[in-house]
Amino acid sequence: MKEIPGGVCAVRGVCAHGIKEGKNGLALITGDGVSAGVFTKNKVVAAPLIITRMHLAEHRLYAVVANSGCANALTGTRGLADATRTAEMVAGRFGVPADLIGVASTGVIGVHLDMGWIENRVDSVIAGLSDTPEGSAAAAQAIMTTDTTQKEFAVELTSGVRIGGITKGSGMIRPNMATMLAFIYTDADLPHETLDSCLKRAVNRSFNMIVVDGDTSTNDMVLLTATAKSGAGASDRNEFQEGLDHVCTELAKMIARDGEGAEKLIEARVTGAETEEDARMAAKAIVQSPLVKTAVHGNDPNWGRVIAAVGYSGADINPDNVSLALCGVSVMDCGRAVDGADVDMSGENIMIAVDLGLGAGKAVAWGCDLTCEYVRINAEYTS
Amino acid sequence: MKEIPGGVCAVRGVCAHGIKEGKNGLALITGDGVSAGVFTKNKVVAAPLIITRMHLAEHRLYAVVANSGCANALTGTRGLADATRTAEMVAGRFGVPADLIGVASTGVIGVHLDMGWIENRVDSVIAGLSDTPEGSAAAAQAIMTTDTTQKEFAVELTSGVRIGGITKGSGMIRPNMATMLAFIYTDADLPHETLDSCLKRAVNRSFNMIVVDGDTSTNDMVLLTATAKSGAGASDRNEFQEGLDHVCTELAKMIARDGEGAEKLIEARVTGAETEEDARMAAKAIVQSPLVKTAVHGNDPNWGRVIAAVGYSGADINPDNVSLALCGVSVMDCGRAVDGADVDMSGENIMIAVDLGLGAGKAVAWGCDLTCEYVRINAEYTS
Numbered sequence: 060m061k062e063i064p065g066g067v068c069a070v071r072g073v074c075a076h077g078i079k080e081g082k083n084g085l086a087l088i089t090g091d092g093v094s095a096g097v098f099t100k101n102k103v104v105a106a107p108l109i110i111t112r113m114h115l116a117e118h119r120l121y122a123v124v125a126n127s128g129c130a131n132a133l134t135g136t137r138g139l140a141d142a143t144r145t146a147e148m149v150a151g152r153f154g155v156p157a158d159l160i161g162v163a164s165t166g167v168i169g170v171h172l173d174m175g176w177i178e179n180r181v182d183s184v185i186a187g188l189s190d191t192p193e194g195s196a197a198a199a200q201a202i203m204t205t206d207t208t209q210k211e212f213a214v215e216l217t218s219g220v221r222i223g224g225i226t227k228g229s230g231m232i233r234p235n236m237a238t239m240l241a242f243i244y245t246d247a248d249l250p251h252e253t254l255d256s257c258l259k260r261a262v263n264r265s266f267n268m269i270v271v272d273g274d275t276s277t278n279d280m281v282l283l284t285a286t287a288k289s290g291a292g293a294s295d296r297n298e299f300q301e302g303l304d305h306v307c308t309e310l311a312k313m314i315a316r317d318g319e320g321a322e323k324l325i326e327a328r329v330t331g332a333e334t335e336e337d338a339r340m341a342a343k344a345i346v347q348s349p350l351v352k353t354a355v356h357g358n359d360p361n362w363g364r365v366i367a368a369v370g371y372s373g374a375d376i377n378p379d380n381v382s383l384a385l386c387g388v389s390v391m392d393c394g395r396a397v398d399g400a401d402v403d404m405s406g407e408n409i410m411i412a413v414d415l416g417l418g419a420g421k422a423v424a425w426g427c428d429l430t431c432e433y434v435r436i437n438a439e440y441t442s
Numbered sequence: 443m444k445e446i447p448g449g450v451c452a453v454r455g456v457c458a459h460g461i462k463e464g465k466n467g468l469a470l471i472t473g474d475g476v477s478a479g480v481f482t483k484n485k486v487v488a489a490p491l492i493i494t495r496m497h498l499a500e501h502r503l504y505a506v507v508a509n510s511g512c513a514n515a516l517t518g519t520r521g522l523a524d525a526t527r528t529a530e531m532v533a534g535r536f537g538v539p540a541d542l543i544g545v546a547s548t549g550v551i552g553v554h555l556d557m558g559w560i561e562n563r564v565d566s567v568i569a570g571l572s573d574t575p576e577g578s579a580a581a582a583q584a585i586m587t588t589d590t591t592q593k594e595f596a597v598e599l600t601s602g603v604r605i606g607g608i609t610k611g612s613g614m615i616r617p618n619m620a621t622m623l624a625f626i627y628t629d630a631d632l633p634h635e636t637l638d639s640c641l642k643r644a645v646n647r648s649f650n651m652i653v654v655d656g657d658t659s660t661n662d663m664v665l666l667t668a669t670a671k672s673g674a675g676a677s678d679r680n681e682f683q684e685g686l687d688h689v690c691t692e693l694a695k696m697i698a699r700d701g702e703g704a705e706k707l708i709e710a711r712v713t714g715a716e717t718e719e720d721a722r723m724a725a726k727a728i729v730q731s732p733l734v735k736t737a738v739h740g741n742d743p744n745w746g747r748v749i750a751a752v753g754y755s756g757a758d759i760n761p762d763n764v765s766l767a768l769c770g771v772s773v774m775d776c777g778r779a780v781d782g783a784d785v786d787m788s789g790e791n792i793m794i795a796v797d798l799g800l801g802a803g804k805a806v807a808w809g810c811d812l813t814c815e816y817v818r819i820n821a822e823y824t825s
Contacts, residue, residue: 100754101750102754102759102761103751103753103761132750133746133761133774133777133779145491168744168747168750169745169746169749169779170750188474278755286724337769341498349732353816353817354821357821357822361551363513363552364513367484367486367551369486369514370484370485370660370711376485378486394516395518396552429817430817431818434736434739434812434814435741437736437737438739438740
């Protein structure tokens with residue numbers, strides 16, 4: 060497996076484009092194929108998710124259209140009509156049924172889509188569709204909200220199969236998805252059942268293991284479409300899973316690193332848990348703790364806060380068995396503080412490794428530091 | 443029931459004093475009687491809690507000694523010995539067994555108590571013991587860490603029974619206790635079983651319903667002691683419960699209002715939930731959401747964030763039944779945004795009222811806004 064440029068457009072059969080004007084953006088990705096999706100677990104579900112879930116009933120998408128600036132959430136029947144109309148507009152241009160179009164939105168909750176703005180830009184977005192890296196980049200930029208960087212990643216597997224994706228964060232990120240959109244394409248040739256189970260596994264170990272602020276959005280969506288155009292014939296499931304895990308993990312880390320106001324990436328690795336679920340709870344509690352996040356921001360090796368977070372995470376622990384290393388330096392060994400540990404927390408990547416000393420369960424979670432900039436961004440968002 | 447001055451010293455049979463020198467403080471409260479306690483649910487439990495839980499085996503305390511500046515948590519067998527030694531020092535001065543002394547600590551995790559500092563100050567704290575309001579105030583000040591105000595409250599019930607308490611916050615506060623100490627006294631005459639169940643109920647509706655940052659500390663403790671000195675004979679349980687609920691709620695709101703860096707108190711009232719537990723989850727999710735907290739900080743009536751928090755809280759909801767008022771102004775009515783709602787969020791007390799429209803479950807939770815000052819305080823805490 061090797062990293063390649065081009066984002067979604069690295070995948071054979073995929074074109075993309077997008078435009079961004081102030082807070083509003085419109086992105087379009089075409090790539091006909093078998094599709095699977097994962098959606099927010101928030102009980103308040105935005106209109107585009109309801110429509111896209113319906114459209115996925117036949118496990119196939121022709122294109123995905125996504126807007127930024129307005130979440131089209133808590134918008135009632137008018138919101139559903141607007142999401143449907145957006146799909147119909149795109150479908151009409153391509154002469155395909157509307158239920159082959161996925162629709163996604165990200166932005167402010169509780170306001171209606173500006174359908175005139177979207178309608179006036181659909182043709183120019185379609186005219187700009189391209190299978191070059193520039194196409195993917197334009198789409199990745201168009202879905203950004205408070206993201207500071209566009210987020211794309213692609214790999215080519217040994218078999219020649221390619222997997223590429225774009226994503227956006229960057230607040231409201233937490234376990235079980237976030238204001239987080241990811242559109243992933245592959246030219247692998249795989250049946251829906253395989254795509255679906257591979258996607259669930261990959262999301263569970265990547266997007267579901269990042270935390271920015273602990274809020275879960277109404278609009279989270281990850282879509283995976285397989286164009287079957289790699290030319291390599293039927294694809295190997297294990298190789299594909301490994302590649303998809305890698306793409307999802309790299310995209311997820313980009314989101315965590317670019318969390319609102321973030322200056323540092325925190326990686327929490329938990330080993331020795333009784334179960335994998337315990338390890339997941341402990342790792343997520345660490346990267347979600349405001350006290351850990353502020354300590355990291357202040358370059359403060361305040362390991363007591365890490366242990367306290369593990370203690371309330373719900374994971375089974377025995378304090379006498381717990382060992383902890385910060386940035387590679389052991390600070391706690393089987394429940395005892397290591398005297399004279401000298402930890403340098405000034406870097407941009409902070410590794411927190413906890414061994415619970417109980418079993419074989421392990422997990423990794425990613426987060427970011429908590430800064431004044433986060434507060435500033437979110438205190439001013441709608442005003 | 444009426445509010446009276448004097449904090450713990452409003453209660454007959456109680457004396458208190460405390461001293462504060464920089465980050466270190468030592469408080470002592472004497473009041474012999476039947477006692478009950480509630481402790482952190484964090485699986486990492488600080489040494490003083492282990493010792494105090496043991497000392498409560500006979501359901502009686504003669505005095506409580508509490509230090510600030512060092513949590514005596516994750517300090518191993520030396521930590522247990524230090525907590526025991528602190529109790530012995532106090533017990534020796536009064537000629538009572540050490541297991542009649544409650545011990546509490548708050549401050550930095552992972553460092554040892556400065557036993558010399560404590561030993562050198564025990565006699566002067568005892569010499570200063572007083573049954574006046576000044577005694578309670580000195581004790582309340584001595585247990586402060588990043589608190590900006592001392593926290594005391596007392597009431598006199600119709601029967602003449604008095605209940606008074608002191609508490610401290612102010613980070614690491616969340617459901618199921620926090621770096622939160624509360625020492626509550628009453629001169630009621632009640633058996634241990636009644637005290638214990640009344641305390642659990644009161645804590646569940648007060649201290650367990652406040653959130654500052656979602657972290658749960660290793661050191662949380664609420665102790666209740668009844669001196670039976672009211673002169674009113676055996677006390678009425680219902681009247682006592684009502685009084686205790688009120689004292690605990692007022693103390694809890696003081697903590698939320700004085701959350702680290704906080705400028706505003708948020709009160710989330712949820713009604714119409716299917717169950718009380720659903721209402722509790724929804725109310726706590728609102729006051730814990732960083733996006734709600736930052737919106738309140740920015741005077742931004744961003745009600746979509748409130749609904750999103752309710753949606754991921756775990757409570758059963760039907761978006762079409764949900765109504766929401768911010769500061770008394772209806773912004774959402776049975777799932778529909780109210781046009782032209784004009785909400786003034788500039789006050790210091792922000793009321794969020796959610797009616798889920800499903801059942802009779804209700805709950806109230808309290809929190810505070812999230813500010814740059816919170817980040818600054820916690821990025822610099824140990825350095």
